[in-house]
Amino acid sequence: MYRKNPSLMEIVVRRENLEAAVQSVKRNKGAAGIDGMTVFEIEEHIKEYYIPLRNKLLKGSYQPQPVKRVEIPKPNGKKRKLGIPCVRDRVIQQAIRQVIEPIIDPYFMENSHGFRPRRGTHSALKQCVQYYKEGYRVVVDCDLKECFDTLNHDKLIHYLGQYIQDKMIIKVIRKFLLAGVINLSGEYAQSKTGAPQGGVLSPLLSNVYLHELDKELAKRGHKFVRYADDFVIYVKSKRAGERVMKSVTRYIEKDLKLIVNKEKSKVGSPTRLKFLSCLMFQVNGTYRFIPTKQAKQKFKTSLRKLTSRKRPGSFEEIIQQINRVTRGWINYFGLGFIKKFIEEIEGWLNHRLRQLILKRWKRPRTVIRKLKSYGLDLDSAKRIAFSRKKYWRLSQTPEVHWAITTKRLHQWGLVPLSQLVESAYARY
Numbered sequence: 001m002y003r004k005n006p007s008l009m010e011i012v013v014r015r016e017n018l019e020a021a022v023q024s025v026k027r028n029k030g031a032a033g034i035d036g037m038t039v040f041e042i043e044e045h046i047k048e049y050y051i052p053l054r055n056k057l058l059k060g061s062y063q064p065q066p067v068k069r070v071e072i073p074k075p076n077g078k079k080r081k082l083g084i085p086c087v088r089d090r091v092i093q094q095a096i097r098q099v100i101e102p103i104i105d106p107y108f109m110e111n112s113h114g115f116r117p118r119r120g121t122h123s124a125l126k127q128c129v130q131y132y133k134e135g136y137r138v139v140v141d142c143d144l145k146e147c148f149d150t151l152n153h154d155k156l157i158h159y160l161g162q163y164i165q166d167k168m169i170i171k172v173i174r175k176f177l178l179a180g181v182i183n184l185s186g187e188y189a190q191s192k193t194g195a196p197q198g199g200v201l202s203p204l205l206s207n208v209y210l211h212e213l214d215k216e217l218a219k220r221g222h223k224f225v226r227y228a229d230d231f232v233i234y235v236k237s238k239r240a241g242e243r244v245m246k247s248v249t250r251y252i253e254k255d256l257k258l259i260v261n262k263e264k265s266k267v268g269s270p271t272r273l274k275f276l277s278c279l280m281f282q283v284n285g286t287y288r289f290i291p292t293k294q295a296k297q298k299f300k301t302s303l304r305k306l307t308s309r310k311r312p313g314s315f316e317e318i319i320q321q322i323n324r325v326t327r328g329w330i331n332y333f334g335l336g337f338i339k340k341f342i343e344e345i346e347g348w349l350n351h352r353l354r355q356l357i358l359k360r361w362k363r364p365r366t367v368i369r370k371l372k373s374y375g376l377d378l379d380s381a382k383r384i385a386f387s388r389k390k391y392w393r394l395s396q397t398p399e400v401h402w403a404i405t406t407k408r409l410h411q412w413g414l415v416p417l418s419q420l421v422e423s424a425y426a427r428y
Helices: 008-012 015-028 042-048 050-059 087-107 121-133 153-160 167-177 202-219 238-254 293-306 315-333 339-361 364-373 378-385 398-403 406-411 417-426
Strands: 067-073 079-084 138-143 223-227 230-235 266-268 278-283 286-291
Touching: 008 015, 008 050, 008 087, 008 167, 015 042, 015 087, 042 050, 042 087, 050 167, 087 167, 087 202, 121 223, 121 230, 121 278, 121 286, 138 238, 153 167, 153 202, 202 223, 202 230, 202 238, 230 238, 238 266, 286 293, 293 315, 293 339, 315 339, 315 417, 339 364, 339 398, 339 406, 339 417, 364 378, 364 398, 378 398
Parallel strands: none
Antiparallel strands: 067 079, 138 230, 138 266, 223 230, 278 286
16 A cells, blocks of 8 residues: 655654654753743653644644743843743754754755854864965955844745745744744733744754855855854955945845844954954964954953852862863864963963862861871971961962872862863864
């Protein structure tokens, strides 16, 4: 007997696909939506309501809940608006994404690096370096204003329909786009444009939309790199860059119905204009990127907070948190020239930890006992214990260095920053 192939929505609602989506949402954690359900409750909920949920999705009658508006601070002092869908909606979005992303992603270009499998900031920056090596020394940095919030729904659904012909999936995705927002004052607001930042499908949908920009730039023969809504075009002269800026701005605003932030959009050298928080840099004929001053300062500020003498938590917890921050930062910026900066940070961080340890010992007799147990003689231990110097100055003394060595800090769990840098360089 002939049996037709299952529709994409039939694949979406399979138990194994929904179970995989549940596990993915649980791993990503995240806050509850407007219904208050947490990621720890969702597994039982999906099991209990699987049949009615399946039927609603197959009929296209599933109705998502409005997203919860939250704001997070940006480095410039402003706030970024996020929309947090309820956990069940996140699971449905993830289940849809698992099915449609493998179909859509192969159509995307090599120049697109954001929110894609096996791609990221490193591949984007490597492509920038290659263009710079080839003689394209001027960059057109075109800033899209609130891109996620201004995507035109009709255009987005039209673009999506070029890859996905399943009517029920298209219908449910449109409902997600139109679900609305519960704003900070608790009032409901319609969603006339945009895909909420915080939605599981939003990165893929934004790539579908901005793929039209990629196709236009490729048709014009431009050398460009795009990471989500951040993109740069490499040209050979400033005059050419200004001409490209005007024509591309015209296309974006007229055809894509997006807004170009003219104040932030600039033409100049990639050694001065940042892309993904990095600047182009050359050492002995080798081209790489370096973190911006703001990125370095933010990293140091994070470590300063983690090693505050007044902070709670055990020393083991503090070390674990430091390791997470340092691994994340070095994994991101590790392909650039950061060795000298990391050497400085490593020495400073070790001092911060020695200071924290001394402060936690508090009483002189505890200081003496601890320093002696780490190999310091009694007289030296007493000098430290009864010194009137502040903790920061004490942490720099030879006696404290002999007792609380860098090797000992590593034995207590601190991952050497220089080791993380070497690992990052090895991957280049």
